[in-house]
Amino acid sequence: MALKWFQRKRKDPGPGEEADRNEGAAEGADLPQPAADDPPSDPGGDALARPSATASVAAPDADTLEQVPRDTAADLPAPASGGFFNRLKRGLAKTREILTTDIEDLFQSGEGVTDEMLEELEELLITADLGVQTSLDLVASITKRAHKIDGPRALKETIRDELVALLAQAPEAPTDTTAVAAPRVVMVVGVNGVGKTTTIGKIAAKATRKGERVIIAAADTFRAAAAEQLNIWSERAGAQIVRHKDNADPAAVAFDAVEAAIARKADLLLIDTAGRLHTKVNLMEELKKIHRTVAKRMPGAPHEVLLILDATTGQNALSQAKLFNEAMGVTGLALTKLDGTAKGGIVVSICGELQLPLKYIGVGEGIDDLQTFDPQAFVKALF
């Protein structure tokens, strides 16, 4: 039954999605309460069971393989070629196209900066989702320097300088090398479809490539196929997975995963979580329980709570961040699907409005399409 529901959801995109992509995109608007069309709650009440000792390194299993969402199976796009910067530029192509082309158009008449032009620029920046206040501030600074701006190039340069300065004000993310006793435990949270599982796979791949031993906990036990999707990613990334049966207690999975990570001397433990529950249990309460359980087994853990946000949901991402931060104490953000939107300016809104470090950006579905956020490179790739 859960599988049918899952398939129906995937065919039936939510309102927060762009029409041109994102079959599995965020159902962010209804965070975090279960909606009326949620499948029936788990009558067994297994959700609050004690941690068990049945963690296993999962093997692929014929039953669950059929339930793998299309986009996580072997037909994933091949990794794009090119280095870090090219990949970033390609990922930001939609936003870049609007911003650069239109900024160039502003100067068609050949004159210097006019009031009309500044108004149009303001509108352009707001359309690209930089946020109203940020766009107003940016235009105000540009107005002050207007006499020095003699063409599109100078204008772009001015915007670039202002944006870099703005992004530099955001707090810095804890780096992966911040000293913590191994394993470093990262709990990954966010609403359904934002890209938690995919991002975990990409982070795991980065870590295993550096020679780290990585374990992934399948603590999204509420969605059919969630653990199997994660299993595919873990194989792809060369990481191990700890999983229980569907509908098992997520905190129990997390607990066992910490045990396994300590016993197997893992460097990194990534905990995947649900974005919405099929039971009446409140999502935030469930996530807090996972957090407490992990801390009980390993004092100081989780060392990071990474919130995944979907760039295509625009300003909705900001309200999600506020909610999760209040409940969980988020330590860093990852913003996915920048390649799927012309509103890449949301990065600027997020850095400007939230006192939370933006750690990663996702610029595609491939294993190499997750980048550590670099404000300078980002701005350079945008204009």
Ligand SMILES: Nc1nc2c(ncn2[C@@H]2O[C@H](COP(=O)(O)OP(=O)(O)O)[C@@H](O)[C@H]2O)c(=O)[nH]1
């Ligand atoms: N284009 C694009 N798609 C992404 C990105 N990150 C995730 N996705 C896709 O978003 C969908 C939902 O991702 P998933 O990891 O299952 O989300 P979860 O429900 O939060 O675990 C999948 O189709 C992913 O391939 C990204 O950076 N770019």
Ligand SMILES: [Mg+2]
């Ligand atoms: Mg998932």
